[in-house]
Amino acid sequence: MTVPNPAVWLTLQAIDAPKLIDYYVETFGFVVAARYGDGDIVDHAQLNWPDGVGGIMLGSHKPGADWCRQPGTAGGYVVTSDVDALYQRVLNGNADIIRPLAETAYGSREFAVRDPEGNLWAFGSYTGEPLPA
Known part of the structure; x- marks a missing residue:
């Protein structure tokens, strides 16, 4: 029996949700699937990761x-799937790189950044270990 990869949604609140949504789309490449709210208030937004399952659910801090x-x-x-291209995109977006692109001891190629509100993000090739039998 094949067990599918998990679909995990990170949930965030932001002081300036519209600005953070724009940052995630422009800098990281997330895709806005839904956005609800009026003006600068975001009641709920769904940003999908185009390279796999899952994404972010995001709203204004309440x-x-x-x-x-x-x-x-x-x-x-x-x-x-393309860490090098994403790293270049993030560099071009002047992101706050806190750990440059490098190989890890566990076989991943990854880097880490801090977003404009202080959240930490790592991007890499490590897909996790399979579930135990």
Whole structure:
């Protein structure tokens, strides 16, 4: 029996959600699948990762809401099939590189950046280990 890869959605809140959405689209290459809200308030946005399953669900920071987290405190890892091209795109976007492109001890080629709100993002070729039998 083949077990599919997990579909995991990172959920974020942002001080300036429209600006962060634009950054993710322009700098990383996410694709906006949905966006709800008025003006500068984003009630919900779905950004898909074009190179695989999953993506980001993102909205404006709403202190006191049931599902509330402090903006800028998340971290995520995104698998990409062309790390070198994405790294060049991120460099061209003047992203805040916190770990340059390099090979890891576990066989991945990856890099890490900090987005404009402080969230940490790593992008690499590591797809994870298979589920135990």
